[in-house]
Amino acid sequence: MASNLSPPPDGTPGEPSELASEDQPVERFGPVAIERLVKEDGRALILYSQLGHRSHA
Amino acid sequence: MSELRFEELRGEQVAYAIHRQERTFLPDRDHCPLCPTRPGGPVTEIPVAAFEIAVFDNRFPAFEAPHGGAEVVVYTDKHEGSLGTLAPERAEALMWVWRHRYMELGARDDVDYVFIFENRGVEVGVTLHHPHGQIYGYPFLPPIPAREIAADERLGGCAPCKLLGDELADGRRILIETDAVVAYVPYAARWAYEAHVVLRPHRASLLDCEAAELRSLASTLQTLVRGYDALFERPFPYVMAVHQAPTAAGHEQRGHLHVEFYPPLRTADKLKYLAGSEQGAGTFISDTLPEESAAKLRDAIRRAV
Numbered sequence: 001m002a003s004n005l006s007p008p009p010d011g012t013p014g015e016p017s018e019l020a021s022e023d024q025p026v027e028r029f030g031p032v033a034i035e036r037l038v039k040e041d042g043r044a045l046i047l048y049s050q051l052g053h054r055s056h057a
Numbered sequence: 058m059s060e061l062r063f064e065e066l067r068g069e070q071v072a073y074a075i076h077r078q079e080r081t082f083l084p085d086r087d088h089c090p091l092c093p094t095r096p097g098g099p100v101t102e103i104p105v106a107a108f109e110i111a112v113f114d115n116r117f118p119a120f121e122a123p124h125g126g127a128e129v130v131v132y133t134d135k136h137e138g139s140l141g142t143l144a145p146e147r148a149e150a151l152m153w154v155w156r157h158r159y160m161e162l163g164a165r166d167d168v169d170y171v172f173i174f175e176n177r178g179v180e181v182g183v184t185l186h187h188p189h190g191q192i193y194g195y196p197f198l199p200p201i202p203a204r205e206i207a208a209d210e211r212l213g214g215c216a217p218c219k220l221l222g223d224e225l226a227d228g229r230r231i232l233i234e235t236d237a238v239v240a241y242v243p244y245a246a247r248w249a250y251e252a253h254v255v256l257r258p259h260r261a262s263l264l265d266c267e268a269a270e271l272r273s274l275a276s277t278l279q280t281l282v283r284g285y286d287a288l289f290e291r292p293f294p295y296v297m298a299v300h301q302a303p304t305a306a307g308h309e310q311r312g313h314l315h316v317e318f319y320p321p322l323r324t325a326d327k328l329k330y331l332a333g334s335e336q337g338a339g340t341f342i343s344d345t346l347p348e349e350s351a352a353k354l355r356d357a358i359r360r361a362v
Contacts, residue, residue, distance in 0.1 A: 005104055030153045030268065032110075043114035045102075048154050050109060050146060 005037045005045065059119055061197075069200050072119055080117040082184050086136055091187035093134045108134045109147065110154050112192075119193060123167045126194035130154065130173075131187065138188050139292065140175065141282030148275035155299065156263035156271070158192050163304030168194035170202055170303045178294025180321050180328060190297070198303050205300060206311050217313035220244075221255045230351040232358060233280055237273035240281050242351040247341035249323040250288065250350050252281055255315040262301040262314055278316060284358030285318075289325035296320075 027034040028051065035047040059074040081090055087098070094104040103111045111131040118127035132143055132151060140148065155173050162171045175190035176183050208216035224230055224241045232252060233240040240254045254277050260266050266274070278297075285293035296319040302312030323329045323345060334340050 029157045032150050032153045032157070034157070039102075039104075039113070043116070045111065045113040047103075047105065047108050048110040048112070048150065048157075050150050 005039060058121065059124070061124070070197055074117070074119045076117055080184060083179070084185070089136055089185065089187050091129070091131045091185055091189055092136050102129070103131065103134070110151060112154065112158060115191070120196060122165075125167055125196040126162055126165070126192075128158065128162075128192040128194075129189055130158070130192060131189045133188055136187050139177065139282060139286070140188065140190075140297075141279050141286060143188070143279065145276065145279070148279050149272050152263065152266075152271040152275045155192075156266070159263050159301065159304075162192065162194040165194065167196050169198050169305035169308075170195040171301070172199070172202075173299035175295075175297040177297070178292065180294035181296050183294075198305055198308065201298075202300060202303055202312070206303075206308070209311065215259055215313050217255055217315050218259055221257070229348045232284070232351060232354055233277050235273045235277055237267075237270040238277040240277050242347045242354065244347060246347040246350065247343060248319045248321065248329060249343065249345035250285070250293075250318075250320045250354060251347075252318045252354070253315055254278060254281060254318075256313070260314045261310045261312050266314065274316075280358060280362065281318065283361040284354055285320065287361035288354060288357040289322065291325065294321055 027036070031051055032048045033051050035049075037045045037047065039045050059072050062071050062073065063069075064071050084090065086092075090102045092101055092103075093107055094101045102113055102116070108131075110133070112128050113131075114121075115127035115129050120127050130151075132138075132140065133147065140151075143151070159171045159173070162168050172193045172195060173190065174193070205216060212219050220243070221239060221241075224244065225239065227244070230242040230244065231239065232242065233254075237257055238254060239257060240252055242251060243253050254274070256266065256270060256274070258270070260270065263271070282293070285295065298317045298319070299314075300312065300317060301314045302308065302310055321328045329343075334342050
């Protein structure tokens with residue numbers, strides 16, 4: 001995880017997932033996995049990846 | 058924070074987002090804010106080493122909570138390319154991202170209309186070249202979707218269903234047909250190479266689509282964009298507008314998912330400007346017949362496949 005990103009706090013709409021980790025649950029929507037992060041300035045950042053093709057670090 | 062003012066003469070809202078004057082304007086590739094952050098490089102909007110599709114709150118929003126929202130949708134971590142050159146699987150995933158954002162933004166009390174769009178090319182005001190689109194969550198129903206609902210009432214049913222039937226019966230302006238999706242230059246196109254991409258079955262929004270329909274929508278959009286690029290053998294500027302049902306209470310299911318393209322080019326090097334008649338009277342004057350444009354676009358699509 002980049003130092004200026006963090007997972008969202010509890011209570012974020014949907015089921016927040018942690019950063020890429022094979023043994024942690026991933027929020028799914030159809031064929032895409034969803035990773036919710038919060039930028040340093042508080043803005044939301046959502047990373048979507050095709051299931052089975054997660055490529056971000 | 059933006060300010061909304063109602064323009065009484067035209068009966069429409071005007072949004073003042075003066076902070077947008079400061080937004081990043083055509084940075085060079087090394088300073089693209091939509092690329093992943095590179096080691097030793099400036100921190101970008103997406104500070105990870107790689108990604109597939111990213112969505113983030115616009116740093117310079119036209120609308121923001123609790124009065125709507127503005128998001129940026131980055132199609133790829135590659136700086137070059139377009140909707141047309143994405144891998145088919147990525148384009149299909151993008152349809153699911155759109156669907157997800159429609160669902161989440163549309164669920165908000167301060168969003169009455171979720172508008173997914175893409176501006177492509179400096180000719181339509183693009184400020185970043187990296188392949189991306191945007192989403193506005195309007196805190197009101199904008200005039201064009203409202204007119205589409207009025208068209209339903211005027212035609213006594215779903216207007217896009219009726220117009221699609223008319224286009225298929227005529228046939229001269231059809232560009233692309235799949236089992237689920239049809240692309241055509243509309244009978245009364247305003248732009249020389251305007252095209253509409255319409256779901257064959259009645260689908261109010263992306264949420265109502267089957268997976269195969271989303272795949273077909275992605276494929277058709279890509280085919281059309283590649284055809285556009287082949288038409289004049291140059292990246293083809295356009296505004297792409299995804300129209301679907303409003304999410305305001307009482308309006309759900311009042312719409313038919315379709316994607317409209319408004320390309321400003323009328324020849325390889327001539328732009329259509331919105332001038333006196335278009336701006337002052339609201340009437341487009343076109344110097345191109347839709348049937349002739351459709352024939353040229355069909356040839357270009359064949360060349361591009």
